[in-house]
Amino acid sequence: MPRFKRILLKLSGEILAGSKGYGIDEDVLNTLAAEIADVRKAGVEVGVVLGGGNIFRGLAAASRGMDRVAADYMGMLGTVINALAMQDTLEKKGVVTRVMTAIRMEEVAEPYIRRRALRHFEKGRTVIFAGGTGNPYFSTDTAAALRAIQMKADVIIKATSVDGIYTADPKKDRTATLYERLSYRDVIVQNLAVMDQTAITLCAENSLPLIVLNIQRRRAVADAICGARVGTIVQ
Numbered sequence: 001m002p003r004f005k006r007i008l009l010k011l012s013g014e015i016l017a018g019s020k021g022y023g024i025d026e027d028v029l030n031t032l033a034a035e036i037a038d039v040r041k042a043g044v045e046v047g048v049v050l051g052g053g054n055i056f057r058g059l060a061a062a063s064r065g066m067d068r069v070a071a072d073y074m075g076m077l078g079t080v081i082n083a084l085a086m087q088d089t090l091e092k093k094g095v096v097t098r099v100m101t102a103i104r105m106e107e108v109a110e111p112y113i114r115r116r117a118l119r120h121f122e123k124g125r126t127v128i129f130a131g132g133t134g135n136p137y138f139s140t141d142t143a144a145a146l147r148a149i150q151m152k153a154d155v156i157i158k159a160t161s162v163d164g165i166y167t168a169d170p171k172k173d174r175t176a177t178l179y180e181r182l183s184y185r186d187v188i189v190q191n192l193a194v195m196d197q198t199a200i201t202l203c204a205e206n207s208l209p210l211i212v213l214n215i216q217r218r219r220a221v222a223d224a225i226c227g228a229r230v231g232t233i234v235q
């Protein structure tokens, strides 16, 4: 039996890029969509926030001299590309979806209207939140925290390519060990690289639990929502 009624899943652009490191890897997209379809079959409502780092990173372009605001808008548009790709893949698997954008583009998708999004959940639709927060200088992690709070999600699940939160970057430091459980304060004070501080502060202020897990592990999300020990839980 799932222990959550509604979850918010955050998928970074890096995950979507797979081993290519850029753009969208269709095999990865299919695997992710299958995982979401399984979670839906278990009766859990799913909101998805997609990153855009596989297409464009505002901060990186700004550091090369581009105007930060323009660069960030490009980054946000990248998340819409990812959202449309995810929508198509999910619908092919029979998952009914709606894309809602934080920046209006009504020919492409619905604008984000909180009460409408809630109605979609009630009707069993999977909602993909695109366009980040709609504001430059923010991240899609912050968008995930915001949408999770606004949607009254029970948990935010951040999908990564490592098993959870470690003492150091496990891809660089072989002595790094995995935390099973952390407090928000631990993450903030130790500046653990899991989400930016704005996002984690929002989670803390609203007592929104966060699970960080390895999406490359089969059924990671499905197991986590059933209460299995998967990844790191921050609460």
Ligand code: UDP
Binding pocket: 011, 012, 013, 014, 050, 051, 052, 053, 054, 056, 057, 058, 059, 071, 072, 073, 074, 075, 076, 078, 131, 132, 133, 134, 135, 136, 137, 138, 139, 140, 141, 143
């Ligand atoms: N972005 C933004 N405001 C937001 C969300 C995203 O300006 O609310 C821009 C920012 O430039 C960022 C890019 O969109 O670099 C892609 O988002 P992010 O880096 O969070 O994606 P991820 O790392 O999850 O792939």
